[in-house]
Amino acid sequence: MMPEDAVLLDAEALPRLVSELRERGYTVVGPTVRDGAIMLSELESAADLPYGWGVETEAGRYRLRRRDDTAAFAHSAGPQSLKDILHPPRARLWSADLTTGDVATGPDEAPRYAVIGARPCDLAAVGVLDRVLSGGAHPEPIYTARRDGVFLVAVECTEPGATCFCTSMGGGPDARDGFDLAMTELTGERGHRFVVRAGSPAGAEVLAALPTRPAGEEAVTEAREAVAGAARAMTRSMPDESLPGLLAAAREAPHWTEVASRCLTCGNCTMVCPTCFCTTTEDVTDLTGEHAERWRRWDSCFDLDFSYLHGGSVRVSGESRYRQWMSHKLGTWHDQFGSSGCVGCGRCIAWCPAGIDITEEAAALSAWRRSEEEPC
Numbered sequence: 001m002m003p004e005d006a007v008l009l010d011a012e013a014l015p016r017l018v019s020e021l022r023e024r025g026y027t028v029v030g031p032t033v034r035d036g037a038i039m040l041s042e043l044e045s046a047a048d049l050p051y052g053w054g055v056e057t058e059a060g061r062y063r064l065r066r067r068d069d070t071a072a073f074a075h076s077a078g079p080q081s082l083k084d085i086l087h088p089p090r091a092r093l094w095s096a097d098l099t100t101g102d103v104a105t106g107p108d109e110a111p112r113y114a115v116i117g118a119r120p121c122d123l124a125a126v127g128v129l130d131r132v133l134s135g136g137a138h139p140e141p142i143y144t145a146r147r148d149g150v151f152l153v154a155v156e157c158t159e160p161g162a163t164c165f166c167t168s169m170g171g172g173p174d175a176r177d178g179f180d181l182a183m184t185e186l187t188g189e190r191g192h193r194f195v196v197r198a199g200s201p202a203g204a205e206v207l208a209a210l211p212t213r214p215a216g217e218e219a220v221t222e223a224r225e226a227v228a229g230a231a232r233a234m235t236r237s238m239p240d241e242s243l244p245g246l247l248a249a250a251r252e253a254p255h256w257t258e259v260a261s262r263c264l265t266c267g268n269c270t271m272v273c274p275t276c277f278c279t280t281t282e283d284v285t286d287l288t289g290e291h292a293e294r295w296r297r298w299d300s301c302f303d304l305d306f307s308y309l310h311g312g313s314v315r316v317s318g319e320s321r322y323r324q325w326m327s328h329k330l331g332t333w334h335d336q337f338g339s340s341g342c343v344g345c346g347r348c349i350a351w352c353p354a355g356i357d358i359t360e361e362a363a364a365l366s367a368w369r370r371s372e373e374e375p376c
Helices: 011-023 120-134 141-147 201-208 216-233 243-249 255-260 268-272 318-337 358-373
Strands: 007-010 027-034 037-042 053-058 061-066 090-097 103-105 113-118 151-155 181-186 193-198 279-285 291-298
Touching: 007 011, 011 027, 011 113, 011 193, 011 201, 037 053, 037 061, 120 141, 120 151, 120 318, 151 201, 181 201, 181 216, 193 201, 193 216, 243 318, 243 358, 255 318, 255 358, 318 358
Parallel strands: 027 113, 113 151, 151 181
Antiparallel strands: 007 193, 027 037, 053 061, 090 103, 090 291, 181 193, 279 291
């Protein structure tokens, strides 16, 4: 970030950003406090943002906490991500009415979304989903329709959660690309303000309509150091080695049995993961049987029926299902899509009811492989 590329936006001007986006026809979505967590919701105004709220996370733990300042974005990733907007949990594929003979195909038309407060790890996750869902020969139509034209306002992380490990996965804490606007939130003696830069022509157009002023070298340096401090503050990381090689070598490691003894196969990790994309379809009818619909919904490789083939499921044990998830996420995803499927957001750690930590499991597998390679 160069001083000439950045401007300052006072916190008092955030309402103008929200109203500017709404005036341009966007449905504005951002973080709010709801149901004991930081959740994504439609914003009527900037007053809906979680001013003064932070979070405490640990393996199997997520709690809101009051901060001693008015920061709106000083919280780590919540249970939702951009996946919830671009690749929604449920989408109608078609409906049919026996009485009228009407058949409607395709999902309902999605609004034009603008997301304020997108995390750098979620920007990285969208880059992964782009390759998976829109980068191949057969783009997924629901995702591509929602992805086209979405306006992303990223907020760089200055206070990571205890479960974050994006630095070891290249997912943050700085916003590198994929955004229309990127903001770094600063609080303290100089006031509550944002260092903002544009990442697209659409972002530059919106930024020009806001009451900004040049940032200057001092504010840019402060913002840069705040983000660097977040990177230094992270205590979790993945092993510093080839993860695809590690997972391939550890396929028969006895540690999988130990993990399975704790794993509930509930699928929470896949539901909160910003890159897990698997779906299934279900047909429903009304009580008369005269109206039918087909819906697409998220599915999980932890579900027993997920690997069902004629005659039964392929992966019947919790051990095989956890190994499939982790091996795909960190290993064979590279073979399929050219990158890891993990961006280091830490959601799977915080929202696992058994407190299973993917970084600890990777470290345990790494230690097992080293022990196997040591000469007797």
